[in-house]
Amino acid sequence: MKPKKAQETFAQTSKIVLPNDTNVLGNLMGGQLLNWMDITAGISAQRHSRRVVVTASVNNVSFNHPIKLGDVVSIEAKVSRAFTSSMEVFLDVYVDLTSGKRKKCNEAIYTFVAVDQNGSPIEVPELEPETQLEKERYDAALRRRQLSLILAGKMKPESATELKAIFEHVEKAAE
Numbered sequence: 001m002k003p004k005k006a007q008e009t010f011a012q013t014s015k016i017v018l019p020n021d022t023n024v025l026g027n028l029m030g031g032q033l034l035n036w037m038d039i040t041a042g043i044s045a046q047r048h049s050r051r052v053v054v055t056a057s058v059n060n061v062s063f064n065h066p067i068k069l070g071d072v073v074s075i076e077a078k079v080s081r082a083f084t085s086s087m088e089v090f091l092d093v094y095v096d097l098t099s100g101k102r103k104k105c106n107e108a109i110y111t112f113v114a115v116d117q118n119g120s121p122i123e124v125p126e127l128e129p130e131t132q133l134e135k136e137r138y139d140a141a142l143r144r145r146q147l148s149l150i151l152a153g154k155m156k157p158e159s160a161t162e163l164k165a166i167f168e169h170v171e172k173a174a175e
Helices: 030-049 132-151 161-174
Strands: 011-016 052-063 072-082 086-096 102-115
Touching: 011 030, 030 052, 030 072, 030 086, 030 102, 052 086, 052 132, 072 102, 072 132, 086 132, 132 161
Parallel strands: none
Antiparallel strands: 011 072, 052 102, 072 086, 086 102
16 A cells, blocks of 8 residues: 555635634634534545544644634644554644734644444555654654553553653653
8 A cells, every 4th residue: 555645635624603603702612613623634534545434532632722703713634644544633723814824723633543334444554744743743643642552451551662762761861
C-alpha cells in the first residue's frame, strides 16, 4: 500500500454560528462544535484510507476561546499519523475575523478506524509527514497512542519506547 502525504488528507469545513447553535450566553454549544469536528475529521480519515471510517475516540478537545453567535468558524483537519487500521486526526478550529485574519479558538484530536463492508477493521496506508508541524504531530501521535494503550492495559509500560525516551531525557537533564 502506497504511503500518503498529510496534505492529501486535508479537510476544511466552514460554518456560521446561528441562534440554534448557541447556549443562553450566545456562545456556540460545545456539542455542536464536536459534531462539526467529528464530520470534518471523518472526511480527513476517509480521504486517507479511501474506506468507510468510524470514530474510535475523541482523545482531546481544548475549548480555549468562546465562539459567538454570528461568528464564521473554520475547522481544518489532517491525519497526523496512521497505524494498522486506525488514524489519528488533528483538528484546528478558527474564527474568521472581520479584519480578514483568523483567531485559533480550539483544537482536538480524534481517532478513526477504517472498516470493510462487514464493519471489521481494515489496513490503512502509512502517512508521510512533510512540514515541521506535520512531523511534530506525527511523532507526538505515537506517544499518545502508547500512553493510551498502557492506560487500557493493552501495553506494558516497559514496551513504550517513545515514552521511555522522554523520561530518560528528563532524568538526564535533571542530573
